[in-house]
Amino acid sequence: MIPKLEVNGVSYSYHSLDASISFVISSPSVSRPSEIGVTSNKRISFDVSPGEFLAIVGPSGCGKSTLLSMLCGLTQPEGGTITIDGVRLTKSPSAIGYMLQKDHLFEWRNIYSNISLGLEIQKRLDEPARQELLEMMAAYGLAGFEYAKPSELSGGMRQRAALIRTLALKPDLLLLDEPFSALDYQTRLSVCDDISSIIRQTHKTAILVTHDLSEAISVADRILVLSPRPGRVKKILSIDFPENCTRSLDRRNCPEFSTYFNMVWKELKTYE
Secondary structure: OOOOEEEEEEEEEEEOOOOEEEEEOOOOEEEOOOOOOOOOOOOOEEEEOOOOEEEEEOOOOOOHHHHHHHHOOOOOOOEEEEEEOOEEHHHOOOOEEEEOOOOOOOOOOOHHHHHOHHHHHOOOOOHHHHHHHHHHHHHOOOOOOOOOOHHHOOHHHHHHHHHHHHHOOOOOEEEEEOOOOOOOHHHHHHHHHHHHHHHHHOOOEEEEEOOOHHHHHHHOOEEEEEOOOOOOEEEEEEOOOOOOOOOHHHHHOOOHHHHHHHHHHHHHHOOO
16 A cells, blocks of 8 residues: 655754754654664654554654644755655645644634635635535534634634634645644643544544644554654654544543553653
8 A cells, every 4th residue: 555645764954043953854663562662773764554643742843843844845855755645745736734733714704714715715615615614514513603703712613613624625634733732721632532533534644743742642543753853753653542442532541541651751751
């Protein structure tokens, strides 16, 4: 099977006040729960399978968001290749959805016109698309808020609206850059549970960047751990919960959760 996303030896520069620092995405040793071991420094690829949910964690300033911006083509790598469905990113016809830390809903547009904006810009807002948007709003708890202004919605509802706007474009790959960070803790738990469940139900391939280890473990199939600056891939951990722990909130209550948390924490605290 061709990976949905494949990254091969990507390198890029990080510009600071002191100097331009080169980041290299290099090889992790892929680890299962029983295989915590020594990482390898050999540069290799990491990939994401169709329908997989990958979380990326690492210390602040290690390049998580920069890596994500390269995966959607906003930033060009200095070396290496990025392919989607076997085609180089620069030539790929695949659609990429990008959810940022803020929902970026426009206050002068109501919720329906906000979520339909992408389709409107692409001139794809026909009657079937309009009906599908209404069905998505109903399915994701926003029925009755079509004509509300963004300021009238809670933070969680605004994030769901932002997700609908992204999913409406039918992306092949969904990139999430700290999408829950602006929410209070209780709302964050609930919205993370809702949105991760929606992503799984729609069988989207997704990559989440987060500094919250519990969040990463609660949603991901695998976790990619980046080292401190200059960032490289230290480890990729596979996450496997029982079938009755599929939702984010359910995972947090499983006994395996603390085991995975300690594994990821150990990787982040082990500097090489």
